[in-house]
Amino acid sequence: MSILRRPVNSSRVRRSAKDEVGRQALQALQSQFSRPEREAVLARAPGRLNLLGGHTDYNEGFVLPLAIDRSVYVAAAPRSDDTVRVYSVHFRTGAVFRLDRPERDRSATWSAYVQGVLVALRAAGIPVPGCDLAIAADVPIGAGVSSSAALELATAMACLRLAEAELPPRDVALLCQRAENEFVGMRCGILDQFASAFGQQDHVLLIDCRTLACEEIPLGDKSVCFVVMDTKKERSLVGSEYNERRAQCEQAARLFAAVLPGVRALRDVSPEEFERHKAILPELVRCRAEHVVYENQRALDGAKYCRAGDWAAVGELQQQAQASLRDLYEVSCRELEALTQAAYGAPGCYGARLVGAGFGGSACALVDAGALPEFAEYVAREYERQIGWRPEIYACRAEQGAEVISEGRTGEPETERDL
Numbered sequence: 431m432s433i434l435r436r437p438v439n440s441s442r443v444r445r446s447a448k449d450e451v452g453r454q455a456l457q458a459l460q461s462q463f464s465r466p467e468r469e470a471v472l473a474r475a476p477g478r479l480n481l482l483g484g485h486t487d488y489n490e491g492f493v494l495p496l497a498i499d500r501s502v503y504v505a506a507a508p509r510s511d512d513t514v515r516v517y518s519v520h521f522r523t524g525a526v527f528r529l530d531r532p533e534r535d536r537s538a539t540w541s542a543y544v545q546g547v548l549v550a551l552r553a554a555g556i557p558v559p560g561c562d563l564a565i566a567a568d569v570p571i572g573a574g575v576s577s578s579a580a581l582e583l584a585t586a587m588a589c590l591r592l593a594e595a596e597l598p599p600r601d602v603a604l605l606c607q608r609a610e611n612e613f614v615g616m617r618c619g620i621l622d623q624f625a626s627a628f629g630q631q632d633h634v635l636l637i638d639c640r641t642l643a644c645e646e647i648p649l650g651d652k653s654v655c656f657v658v659m660d661t662k663k664e665r666s667l668v669g670s671e672y673n674e675r676r677a678q679c680e681q682a683a684r685l686f687a688a689v690l691p692g693v694r695a696l697r698d699v700s701p702e703e704f705e706r707h708k709a710i711l712p713e714l715v716r717c718r719a720e721h722v723v724y725e726n727q728r729a730l731d732g733a734k735y736c737r738a739g740d741w742a743a744v745g746e747l748q749q750q751a752q753a754s755l756r757d758l759y760e761v762s763c764r765e766l767e768a769l770t771q772a773a774y775g776a777p778g779c780y781g782a783r784l785v786g787a788g789f790g791g792s793a794c795a796l797v798d799a800g801a802l803p804e805f806a807e808y809v810a811r812e813y814e815r816q817i818g819w820r821p822e823i824y825a826c827r828a829e830q831g832a833e834v835i836s837e838g839r840t841g842e843p844e845t846e847r848d849l
């Protein structure tokens with residue numbers, strides 16, 4: 431990993447006063463920690479949607495995400511000691527930890543992502559100082575659109591700048607994934623962090639999660655909308671169920687490797703090979719593997735259809751993906767089913783599937799832009815009739831990945847006595 435020392439005030443830094451949520455982060459830094467804006471670095475990182483390629487990333491396969499125009503913002507000011515104070519505008523609460531004592535407080539929830547990133551930066555040899563951090567977001571929290579990776583990336587970008595260091599975006603994404611795997615204990619793949627780091631305005635990304643090669647597919651066609659449909663259901667057991675799915679996939683890959691030399695991960699098994707050899711897998715593991723092998727193919731086919739602007743074909747694949755996530759991978763739930771089924775019957779819908787780990791959270795629909803209001807009204811009404819409460823439905827644009835928005839002149843760092 432290369433560390434480039436870089437001067438503070440680089441010309442690449444863009445000032446943007448119109449960023450309302452960024453303002454909230456800066457104001458919280460001032461109100462909670464008495465750190466004025468002129469001392470602050472402000473960084474932003476977006477959430478993501480994933481059109482196809484659900485649970486393929488940790489099988490070294492392909493994913494087809496876009497970064498969305500909803501982000502986490504981190505305002506940061508350096509301290510002269512090893513203390514980190516962090517405040518969340520959303521949770522209206524804060525946490526304090528020390529960089530020289532990198533143990534996780536088991537009761538920490540959102541702040542564990544922040545601490546994990548800081549611990550990983552230090553472990554990578556980056557001289558991150560103690561700091562005061564304030565977080566604000568317009569990406570819905572815990573709703574399956576990757577608010578945690580956005581928090582990790584925004585924290586990493588802000589703290590790298592405080593350290594006057596720079597890493598290639600690929601290394602920042604990998605470092606954040608490592609923080610989540612090792613510090614938080616969620617064995618996630620690279621999808622969320624990579625999409626948040628590499629998002630491109632008006633582009634979908636095709637990412638090869640083995641080589642990390644990333645193709646940017648332009649979205650010339652403005653007649654299609656990416657719509658998030660949030661179940662408003664708390665996700666439960668995501669971590670344990672997720673890690674269990676991952677272990678089942680690893681077991682399937684090991685069993686296939688015994689009959690198919692060269693198989694390292696399920697990504698190496700083609701649909702034909704799967705059909706020929708599937709009898710060697712125990713039933714549950716076979717179901718999990720069947721989802722992954724075909725879903726990987728769907729991500730590749732979906733990229734082809736995105737290039738051609740064939741949204742009906744992408745939508746058809748999304749419907750197949752949703753059925754597979756429900757029946758074979760078993761990560762859907764009643765609420766996600768109600769939302770996706772309502773979407774299929776709604777005006778202007780090409781297709782829909784759950785995004786993220788599943789078990790609640792959100793689904794993503796591809797919708798004809800002209801039919802958006804009728805689509806949203808229809809889905810909300812149907813969902814409420816079946817489930818008893820309204821979902822949240824909003825359209826997203828494909829947005830730029832993580833960035834430092836502004837940085838103040840580094841003033842006198844705070845010291846221990848300010849605690």
Ligand code: GLA
Binds near residue numbers: 576619620786
């Ligand atoms: C979560 C994980 C990702 C990915 C998705 C499922 O969002 O963080 O790495 O595995 O679930 O596609």
